[in-house]
Amino acid sequence: MPLHLHTPLFESGAMSARDGQSVWLKMEAMQPPGSFKIRGIGFACEEYVRRGATRFISSSGGNAGIAAAYAGRRLGVPVVVVVPETTTERAKELIARENAQVIVHGASFQEANALAQSMVTGTDAFIHPFDDPLLWQGHASMIDEVAAARFKPDAVLLSVGGGGLLCGVVEGLRRNGWSDVPVVAVETVGADSFAQSLAAGERIELPGISSIATSLGARRVAEQAFALAQQHPLRSVVVSDAEAVQACLRFMDDHRVVVEPACGASLAVAYDAARSLGQYSKVLVIVCGGVTATVQQLQKWGEVFGG
Incomplete structure (x- = not known):
């Protein structure tokens, strides 16, 4: 399903x-x-699990991060979402509500994204907000x-x-x-x-x-x-x-x-x-x-x- x-x-x-x-x-x-967002992110997350991913890491402080957190909860995979300091409290609450770990870092998406990518290990899948086939x-x-x-x-x-x-x-x-x-x-x-x-x-x-x-x-x-x-x-x-x-x-x-x-x-x-x-x-x-x-x-x- x-x-x-x-x-x-x-x-x-x-x-x-x-x-x-x-x-x-x-x-x-x-x-x-x-x-x-859940269409593509959900599809990608399911595929990454099939490939052996045991954790998702996302760098979005908005809808993509929320979708990644939702997908992780549904699939039973832990999720880390790195958001910039400009992210609203509501967005952080919605991500956390899906049981994802929220890390606040940097003044812009670029800085949050750099940290998120640096955290990715061999058993993680990086969930990009928009740039992934x-x-x-x-x-x-x-x-x-x-x-x-x-x-x-x-x-x-x-x-x-x-x-x-x-x-x-x-x-x-x-x-x-x-x-x-x-x-x-x-x-x-x-x-x-x-x-x-x-x-x-x-x-x-x-x-x-x-x-x-x-x-x-x-x-x-x-x-x-x-x-x-x-x-x-x-x-x-x-x-x-x-x-x-x-x-x-x-x-x-x-x-x-x-x-x-x-x-x-x-x-x-x-x-x-x-x-x-x-x-x-x-x-x-x-x-x-x-x-x-x-x-x-x-x-x-x-x-x-x-x-």
Whole structure:
């Protein structure tokens, strides 16, 4: 039995406002650890156990760390998650709740990641947040489920952080014979390493992350994600933090589900689908989820951004 759930797929009446256009939601926010991450991380963890791993080490202070901790608990394997000092108390609590050991180290993800990698021994498996082919293979299963439902979209809309979701979705499209389906990749201003890399024609590294959508906070996207932009039909969109937060609040009202601003980035484009995605009749939105933002936090951000 896989560690992830087969998630709901349904049309959003709130987003499908234009005649002839429908917006469909793949509800990855409903996964037990709260985000799509468990698909790839769960798949990778199961494979690493088959290869003999007796401990998982992760370097994420967000959804990937929570998913790794969840997978370890389900598989009976101890987990160590190294998080930077900027990690929220809520995120640390959610990781610890899954019985994982939490180590706080460094001012940034890079420092936490370096320590985590230095701890890996021959019997450990390192669980990367986004840059591992096993993760992409696992994430691709969400497209398998869409194909099994006999729903072929005209475009897939998703958020991009490090690029793991993007890599997984493109792999899923390819293995279902849907290489012609374009991907619309969305980031927030201040966490837009992918968009800036595409504009520069090479992978660039952001000096820091200034967006509140910290789950999109990869200073440099995976090499595979950048390569796919040259191989698969893809469009990059960047929205503001305010637009992402307002989309989260609106989504909470419309669908009674709380998601992070990282997910809200793609939802902001989905709510404007009639204008920004007008050429597509059937749009599939990956509601990637995220559990480190609370209702209270979203409401506070909404006030800050004039909501």
